[in-house]
Amino acid sequence: MSRETEPRSKVTIYDIAARAKVSPMTVSRVINNTGKISEKTRARVRRVMEELNYVPNQMARSLVLQETRILFLLITDITNPFFTTVARGAEDAARKLGYHVLFGNSDESLDKEAEYVQTILSMRVDGVLFAPAGDLSRPHLEKLKAHKVPFVLLDREVPGIECDAVLGDSKEAARRLTELLIERGHRRIAMVNGSSVASSARLRLEGYREALKMHQLPFDERYVHESSFSRLADLSAMEAWFANLHPAPTAVFAGNNVLAVEIIQIIRGRGLKIPEDVSVVCFDELGAATELDPFLTVAAQQAYQLGYLGMQLLVERIREGDKAGPWKKLMLPAELIERRSVASPRT
Amino acid sequence: MSRETEPRSKVTIYDIAARAKVSPMTVSRVINNTGKISEKTRARVRRVMEELNYVPNQMARSLVLQETRILFLLITDITNPFFTTVARGAEDAARKLGYHVLFGNSDESLDKEAEYVQTILSMRVDGVLFAPAGDLSRPHLEKLKAHKVPFVLLDREVPGIECDAVLGDSKEAARRLTELLIERGHRRIAMVNGSSVASSARLRLEGYREALKMHQLPFDERYVHESSFSRLADLSAMEAWFANLHPAPTAVFAGNNVLAVEIIQIIRGRGLKIPEDVSVVCFDELGAATELDPFLTVAAQQAYQLGYLGMQLLVERIREGDKAGPWKKLMLPAELIERRSVASPRT
DNA sequence: TCCGATAATGTTATCGGTAACTCTAACCTA
DNA sequence: TAGGTTAGAGTTACCGATAACATTATCGGA
Numbered sequence: 001m002s003r004e005t006e007p008r009s010k011v012t013i014y015d016i017a018a019r020a021k022v023s024p025m026t027v028s029r030v031i032n033n034t035g036k037i038s039e040k041t042r043a044r045v046r047r048v049m050e051e052l053n054y055v056p057n058q059m060a061r062s063l064v065l066q067e068t069r070i071l072f073l074l075i076t077d078i079t080n081p082f083f084t085t086v087a088r089g090a091e092d093a094a095r096k097l098g099y100h101v102l103f104g105n106s107d108e109s110l111d112k113e114a115e116y117v118q119t120i121l122s123m124r125v126d127g128v129l130f131a132p133a134g135d136l137s138r139p140h141l142e143k144l145k146a147h148k149v150p151f152v153l154l155d156r157e158v159p160g161i162e163c164d165a166v167l168g169d170s171k172e173a174a175r176r177l178t179e180l181l182i183e184r185g186h187r188r189i190a191m192v193n194g195s196s197v198a199s200s201a202r203l204r205l206e207g208y209r210e211a212l213k214m215h216q217l218p219f220d221e222r223y224v225h226e227s228s229f230s231r232l233a234d235l236s237a238m239e240a241w242f243a244n245l246h247p248a249p250t251a252v253f254a255g256n257n258v259l260a261v262e263i264i265q266i267i268r269g270r271g272l273k274i275p276e277d278v279s280v281v282c283f284d285e286l287g288a289a290t291e292l293d294p295f296l297t298v299a300a301q302q303a304y305q306l307g308y309l310g311m312q313l314l315v316e317r318i319r320e321g322d323k324a325g326p327w328k329k330l331m332l333p334a335e336l337i338e339r340r341s342v343a344s345p346r347t
Numbered sequence: 348m349s350r351e352t353e354p355r356s357k358v359t360i361y362d363i364a365a366r367a368k369v370s371p372m373t374v375s376r377v378i379n380n381t382g383k384i385s386e387k388t389r390a391r392v393r394r395v396m397e398e399l400n401y402v403p404n405q406m407a408r409s410l411v412l413q414e415t416r417i418l419f420l421l422i423t424d425i426t427n428p429f430f431t432t433v434a435r436g437a438e439d440a441a442r443k444l445g446y447h448v449l450f451g452n453s454d455e456s457l458d459k460e461a462e463y464v465q466t467i468l469s470m471r472v473d474g475v476l477f478a479p480a481g482d483l484s485r486p487h488l489e490k491l492k493a494h495k496v497p498f499v500l501l502d503r504e505v506p507g508i509e510c511d512a513v514l515g516d517s518k519e520a521a522r523r524l525t526e527l528l529i530e531r532g533h534r535r536i537a538m539v540n541g542s543s544v545a546s547s548a549r550l551r552l553e554g555y556r557e558a559l560k561m562h563q564l565p566f567d568e569r570y571v572h573e574s575s576f577s578r579l580a581d582l583s584a585m586e587a588w589f590a591n592l593h594p595a596p597t598a599v600f601a602g603n604n605v606l607a608v609e610i611i612q613i614i615r616g617r618g619l620k621i622p623e624d625v626s627v628v629c630f631d632e633l634g635a636a637t638e639l640d641p642f643l644t645v646a647a648q649q650a651y652q653l654g655y656l657g658m659q660l661l662v663e664r665i666r667e668g669d670k671a672g673p674w675k676k677l678m679l680p681a682e683l684i685e686r687r688s689v690a691s692p693r694t
Numbered sequence: 695t696c697c698g699a700t701a702a703t704g705t706t707a708t709c710g711g712t713a714a715c716t717c718t719a720a721c722c723t724a
Numbered sequence: 725t726a727g728g729t730t731a732g733a734g735t736t737a738c739c740g741a742t743a744a745c746a747t748t749a750t751c752g753g754a
Binding site: 053055056057058059060062063068070078079081084085087088091100101102103104105115118119121122123124146147231257258261264265286287288289290291292293295296 | 415442448452465466469471494635636638642
Binding site for chain 2: 709710711712713
């Protein structure tokens with residue numbers, strides 16, 4: 001019946017203006033609370049806006065304002081509780097600061113990452129919180145720089161790229177995690193690590209080596225296996241590596257939570273018990289479900305904080321604009337949580 | 348020095364056009380592969396585009412094309428592995444179909460949900476995969492309908508809203524999960540459930556009741572506790588409920604993975620062992636970390652498929668446009684996975 | 695009483711693209 | 725050889741908003 005009251009899908013400020021008998025500009029002023037408007041017109045325009053169920057078109061606004069109020073979050077593994085917790089922190093911060101979040105999941109793949117960089121550029125997002133796949137992400141980041149898209153690196157740094165970053169203190173936490181094993185009496189400590197193209201993996205290895213050195217233990221590269229921070233379909237390489245370690249390690253340090261799960265399955269698959277036969281420690285919590293059975297001794301990174309502070313830093317940088325201050329690097333310590341996966345080695 | 352080669356941030360088709368000595372329209376045609384362009388001009392335009400590092404402005408395009416190629420994914424708990432797996436499936440599908448994904452996390456809160464609906468409308472996204480907080484989400488969905496934004500409901504339906512949906516078969520899986528307990532000899536089976544404002548919670552309760560009925564067991568509402576599908580800070584209500592159940596149940600059916608973790612902590616907190624003293628089953632897997640200790644008997648929903656198929660359905664609906672076919676409802680069965688959290692009750 | 699300041703609103707150009715239409719040669723055909 | 729096609733462009737208007745400037749009405753003070 002009454003066509004008027006039925007909200008059509010495409011109401012614009014022009015429709016509002018016509019009905020309220022004002023110019024579109026006046027409507028715009030009411031929406032944005034700018035300029036001088038008499039209370040009378042303001043009320044009238046407001047009423048018409050409600051009648052017609054008006055919602056401003058953010059795309060049109062973005063085009064003229066040259067800002068989208070969208071921030072992009074690029075992570076490398078959306079199934080990893082570490083990153084989903086980061087995502088939560090990032091979203092909370094962005095919302096609080098008046099931004100929306102577009103997200104992408106590179107799966108540690110450079111190709112996917114490249115695609116996302118293209119998306120980021122064409123969407124004209126205001127900034128990016130970027131967990132790079134690795135050192136080879138450099139050209140992607142340079143592309144962002146060339147297009148003047150502000151970004152903050154997350155979790156990993158990239159040599160040759162100067163920028164803001166939020167990071168966990170990988171080296172220090174790795175050192176302490178390794179020392180914890182040494183203090184329990186372990187002498188043959190193996191390490192499974194993510195790919196060394198990731199700075200975090202390199203720093204964790206460094207921390208591990210440093211701990212060994214501090215306690216006059218030899219470093220034997222055969223005891224280090226490089227795999228991937230994200231789940232691998234084929235674990236046979238890791239399995240073969242572990243099976244062929246002689247003498248067998250009494251403890252294993254896993255570079256992150258995913259690797260921990262993988263190596264534990266391999267260890268148990270060989271009929272060994274944790275921690276009786278082999279102790280295990282790792283980076284990052286395994287997710288809320290592990291509260292059921294708090295088992296693994298971990299260095300828990302402040303994932304939520306990394307996401308939250310990362311977005312804050314990003315927005316600061318965006319607001320600074322051209323008068324760029326010095327690059328900021330936030331390095332958050334990890335918390336060592338001792339549970340039941342570590343014991344002294346058999347004598 | 349050479350200003351020319353330094354890529355500035357705001358290259359437009361007009362810059363390309365000027366340099367290639369053609370009209371902007373010709374550039375547009377080259378970009379979109381439309382119309383007739385001679386190979387010579389096409390090559391020239393392409394070259395200039397590369398020289399200037401041109402990236403099309405998606406916002407401008409969206410404005411004129413009246414489509415954004417963005418789909419929105421609204422979930423209720425981003426820390427729940429069920430939903431992150433959904434998100435992964437959703438993103439994979441969207442990418443494959445040429446869409447980007449904006450995401451939001453309502454935390455089961457109607458207020459946050461309302462804010463996201465506003466975002467969805469103002470961003471003019473092409474469609475929404477929507478996990479509603481509950482029945483009271485209805486006005487939000489009606490708003491989407493009023494604005495002709497296509498959406499597909501995820502995980503839960505909302506009475507009074509006719510639309511597409513992708514769902515797990517809650518009732519059937521709940522029935523089988525309960526029957527499994529009954530077949531093991533349990534007679535006093537308690538249930539902790541999510542809020543009954545969610546259709547999934549109601550259906551799981553129905554399945555539970557149906558199973559009892561089929562086996563001539565009485566339904567006692569005191570054995571059912573309504574809590575929340577997402578993590579609660581305060582578990583004292585659940586704790587009091589469980590402590591005051593006399594006679595004590597020999598098994599508990601948890602409405603989802605989060606509730607399972609909570610009730611298990613309560614059970615164990617009372618010095619009871621699972622499954623020796625109390626058996627526990629639940630909906631949804633607890634996340635990859637539980638592979639370490641596959642313990643809980645669950646009805647595993649096909650989370651990835653729900654996300655993937657949801658986005659597919661959404662895109663189909665978008666492409667159909669006005670000539671709308673009938674509403675489609677995809678109901679995916681859950682897989683019963685028997686593990687170690689169920690035993691026969693003590694005699 | 696006339697002028698300038700101020701409040702309240704309107705007009706025009708623009709953001710970066712694309713649709714729809716127009717234009718101009720060259721080419722083909724009867 | 726006139727008239728119609730077609731390839732390969734260009735022109736114009738518009739998507740929905742806002743910035744910058746222009747315009748009118750009102751009012752106080754000299």
